[in-house]
Amino acid sequence: MDKSASYNMLFFIGMMLMLSKQGLAEQHVVGGKQGWDESTDFDSWASGQTFKVGDTLVFKYSPMHSVAELGSESKYNKCDMGAATNSMSDGNSVVKLTKAGTRYFACGTAGHCDQGMKVKITTVSASGSPSSSSNATPTSNSSGTYVAGWFVLGGLVLVVRSLMHVSY
Numbered sequence: 001m002d003k004s005a006s007y008n009m010l011f012f013i014g015m016m017l018m019l020s021k022q023g024l025a026e027q028h029v030v031g032g033k034q035g036w037d038e039s040t041d042f043d044s045w046a047s048g049q050t051f052k053v054g055d056t057l058v059f060k061y062s063p064m065h066s067v068a069e070l071g072s073e074s075k076y077n078k079c080d081m082g083a084a085t086n087s088m089s090d091g092n093s094v095v096k097l098t099k100a101g102t103r104y105f106a107c108g109t110a111g112h113c114d115q116g117m118k119v120k121i122t123t124v125s126a127s128g129s130p131s132s133s134s135n136a137t138p139t140s141n142s143s144g145t146y147v148a149g150w151f152v153l154g155g156l157v158l159v160v161r162s163l164m165h166v167s168y
C-alpha cells in the first residue's frame, strides 16, 4: 500500500472512531471525583454535563449514604424523602437515563438532603437538543442515522479510491 492510500485508510478509520464515539452512551459518575458526598457541589457538576438518553449515572458513596429518587421538583426542593422511590444503598448505584426529562435524586440519610446532597438531572434526546415533547425523540434519532449513513458512504468511497490507486 502506498503513502496516499494509507492516508486515506487512516482518515477512514478516524471517521469511524468519531462516529462510534458519538453513538456511544456515556457514563456519568455523579459529583465527579468527589462522588456522592455532602461536600460535593452537585449543581455546578451537573451544569458541566450533558445527559443524553441512553447514558448512565453512577453514584459512588460510602455506607453512610444512600440514593433515592424523588418523584417531583417540589419534593426535591423540600427534601421530602417520604415518597422516595428506587432506593439504593450498595455504594455503587447505576441508573440508566432511558428518556428525556428531569429526574431528582437525594441522599436518604437524615439531614443529608437538606445539606445539599441532592442532584437534579435533565436528560435530553440523543441528538443533544432538549426535548419537552415525547415525539421529538424518534425524529432526532433517524436524522442521526441519516448523517451517519453519509459518513460511512464517504468512507467507503475513500477506501475504493485507495484500492484503485494501489492497483495502478
Ligand SMILES: [Cu+2]
Residues within 6 Å of the ligand: 038, 064, 065, 066, 107, 108, 109, 112, 117
Ligand atoms: Cu448522605
